[in-house]
Amino acid sequence: MATPTYKALATTTLSGTAASITFSSISSSYRDLVAVVNGELSTANTPDLQMKINADSSNYSQVFMRGNGSTTASGTYTAINLNSASTWSSGRRYNHLVHIMDYSATDKHKTVLARGNWAGGDINATASRWASTNAVTSISFTVASGSFAIGTTFSLYGIEA
Amino acid sequence: MGVVKLSTAGILDYQKYSSALAGNTPYSPFSSAYELLETEILTGSQASVTFSSLNSTYGANYQHLQLRMTLRGTSSSSIRTELKLNSASSTYASHELAGNGSSVASSANTGDAFIRTGRVIGGTGTANSYSAQVVDILDAFETTKATTVRTLGGSTGYNYVYLTSGLWTTLDAVDSIQISPESGVGSWEQYCRFSLYGRRAA
Numbered sequence: 619m620a621t622p623t624y625k626a627l628a629t630t631t632l633s634g635t636a637a638s639i640t641f642s643s644i645s646s647s648y649r650d651l652v653a654v655v656n657g658e659l660s661t662a663n664t665p666d667l668q669m670k671i672n673a674d675s676s677n678y679s680q681v682f683m684r685g686n687g688s689t690t691a692s693g694t695y696t697a698i699n700l701n702s703a704s705t706w707s708s709g710r711r712y713n714h715l716v717h718i719m720d721y722s723a724t725d726k727h728k729t730v731l732a733r734g735n736w737a738g739g740d741i742n743a744t745a746s747r748w749a750s751t752n753a754v755t756s757i758s759f760t761v762a763s764g765s766f767a768i769g770t771t772f773s774l775y776g777i778e779a
Numbered sequence: 780m781g782v783v784k785l786s787t788a789g790i791l792d793y794q795k796y797s798s799a800l801a802g803n804t805p806y807s808p809f810s811s812a813y814e815l816l817e818t819e820i821l822t823g824s825q826a827s828v829t830f831s832s833l834n835s836t837y838g839a840n841y842q843h844l845q846l847r848m849t850l851r852g853t854s855s856s857s858i859r860t861e862l863k864l865n866s867a868s869s870t871y872a873s874h875e876l877a878g879n880g881s882s883v884a885s886s887a888n889t890g891d892a893f894i895r896t897g898r899v900i901g902g903t904g905t906a907n908s909y910s911a912q913v914v915d916i917l918d919a920f921e922t923t924k925a926t927t928v929r930t931l932g933g934s935t936g937y938n939y940v941y942l943t944s945g946l947w948t949t950l951d952a953v954d955s956i957q958i959s960p961e962s963g964v965g966s967w968e969q970y971c972r973f974s975l976y977g978r979r980a981a
Binding site (some may be wrong): 622623746749 | 803807813814815816818820837840847849876877878879880881882898905907908909910911913931932933934935936938939940941942970974976977
C-alpha cells in the first residue's frame with residue numbers, strides 16, 4: 619500500500635540575521651531528509667555556506683561542479699559547502715535543495731546530494747559524504763563570515779522508505 | 780438521573796487500554812501528493828533490482844515516479860548504473876554533465892541498451908561509502924510521448940557528481956523498472972537501497 623510521505627518536519631524563517639541555524643533532535647522515523655534553504659546574505663563576503671551533521675567539525679568530503687555563465691569548474695572540499703562560489707554579493711538570492719540519503723541508517727556513511735543556485739552568480743551540484751555510520755540527529759547551516767539575512771528560510775522534510 | 784458507578788466486576792474477559800484509541804489506527808490529517816510505493820534494501824549482494832506491474836498497480840493514480848537509491852557495486856572502483864524500462868533492450872539515449880573533482884565534462888550515448896543514470900562507487904572503493912541517485916521518471920504512464928528520465932547523483936567515495944538525462948523512445952506506459960550494475964562487473968552490494976515513489980496526478 620502506498621504511504622504518504624515527504625512530511626514537513628520543521629521550518630525556520632529568520633526574523634533577524636543569524637550566523638547559523640540548527641535542526642536538532644531529528645527523529646529517525648524516516649529514511650531520507652530533504653532540506654531547502656532559500657535566502658540572502660546580510661553582507662557581501664566569501665561565505666562558504668556549509669552544512670554540518672551532528673555538530674561534527676570533520677569527517678566530510680565533497681566533490682562539486684559549477685558553472686557561472688562563462689566557465690565551468692570542478693573540485694573537492696573537506697566540508698559540505700553548499701555554495702562554492704568565490705564571492706557573494708549582498709542582496710543576491712541563493713537557494714539549495716539538499717538530499718541527506720539514508721540519514722537514519724547505521725550501516726553506511728551518509729551521502730548528501732545538493733543542487734544550488736546563486737542568482738546572478740552560478741549554478742552548482744555537489745555530492746558530499748559524512749564518513750560516519752551514526753544516524754543523523756542534527757543538521758546545522760552556517761556561514762563562515764557574515765550571516766543569513768532576515769527572511770531566509772530553512773525547511774526540513776522527512777521521506778520514508 | 781443519579782450517579783451510577785461503573786465496575787468491571789461482572790465482566791469475565793476484558794482488557795484495559797491506557798489510550799483512548801483502544802487499538803484503533805489514529806486519524807492523521809496529513810496527506811501528500813508524494814507517496815512511497817515500494818522499497819527494497821538488500822540483505823546480501825544481488826544482480827539487479829526490478830519494480831514490476833507498475834502500470835497496472837499505479838498507473839491510474841500517479842503522474843511521475845521517483846527513485847531514491849544508495850548504490851555500491853561489488854567489483855571495481857566504479858561502475859555504470861544501467862536502467863531498463865519494460866525490459867526493453869534498445870531505443871535508449873543518455874546525456875551527462877559531470878564533475879570529477881578537477882574538471883567538468885559532458886557526454887552522450889545513443890542507441891544504448893539502457894539508460895545511464897551515472898557511475899557509482901564499486902567494491903574496491905572506500906569502505907562503507909555508497910553513491911546516491913535521485914532519479915525522476917516523468918509522465919511514466921503516458922502513452923503520447925517518449926519517457927524521459929533525469930538524475931542527480933554522485934559520491935566522494937568515487938569522486939563524481941553528475942546530472943544526467945535519459946530518453947526511452949517508446950510510447951508505452953512504464954510497467955517495470957530494472958536497475959542493474961554495469962553489465963559483467965559484479966552485483967549490487969549488501970545494504971544498497973532502492974525506493975520507488977509516486978507523485979499523484981490531480
